[in-house]
Amino acid sequence: MTVENILRDYHLKSTTCRKFILNELLRSQTALTEHEIKTSFPDLFDRVTFYRTLKTLEDAGVIHKIVLQDNTTRYAVSRKSFHEEDIHSHFHCCVCNEVFCIQSKSRINMELPQGFVQHRVSMIVEGVCAACN
Amino acid sequence: MTVENILRDYHLKSTTCRKFILNELLRSQTALTEHEIKTSFPDLFDRVTFYRTLKTLEDAGVIHKIVLQDNTTRYAVSRKSFHEEDIHSHFHCCVCNEVFCIQSKSRINMELPQGFVQHRVSMIVEGVCAACN
């Protein structure tokens, strides 16, 4: 699946910035920060273009954003197999600081106070990844 | 339990800013943003003092910080009954935008990839709270 094909599938124009970001995210096994996506060519695009492109890709559902408890934001390609009602979970390794999307379906046994209705759950697991263990 | 007693328990000096923040957080049923804590007296303290005081209270374990997926940061008083290994879960109402600490012990059935070790889990449940339902 080429970057161009993915963009066409989502009815998005095949622009340089979109192709670049998508390519970097596809190459990576982990979720990347804005800074990390840019590392190979830091000034290839204006910061504004970068933010707008990330938002376009996110709104279209090509990628998704992950906000960690340390306030850093990361992005990863969305895999089509995920359903809206699935739990959106990520693993944050506190040694190498990498973030992984957790593919396995996690089930939660939540006790909410009366009257509270659950829509979506986002979960961040902190710990040590296989490589750092 | 007065604000002064709480601060003494944690071996913290009883300063105006600490007392103010702690008081506002104790009065609230929900987690508050920096802005919300300040609403009654917006310019009572310098922004720097505010940030430093929040950090002091957080480091001491009096309060805790919650970062939502929309990148906003909120603070709430920590209840001593919580243990480190407990899941830190919060409810974010998408109607009134309030954030509640979830007191009930939630158990999670996580399937992590091999070699991954779980330390702490932070979970944000999005949905509709009892008042908005």
Next chain:
DNA sequence: GTTACATTTGCAACAATGTTGCATTTGTAA
């Protein structure tokens, strides 16, 4: 291949959030 036109991009300027260094003030233990 050209053309036309909406969309995307770059630039400038701004806004929100958070940090650092340093001088002054304040809380508290002695």
Next chain:
DNA sequence: TTACAAATGCAACATTGTTGCAAATGTAAC
């Protein structure tokens, strides 16, 4: 009351993200 570490205010800076507008670009139709 005093002494001193700790907390505060101020100025300046850093990072992250946004808005308006003019110029450049992608693509569908010709």
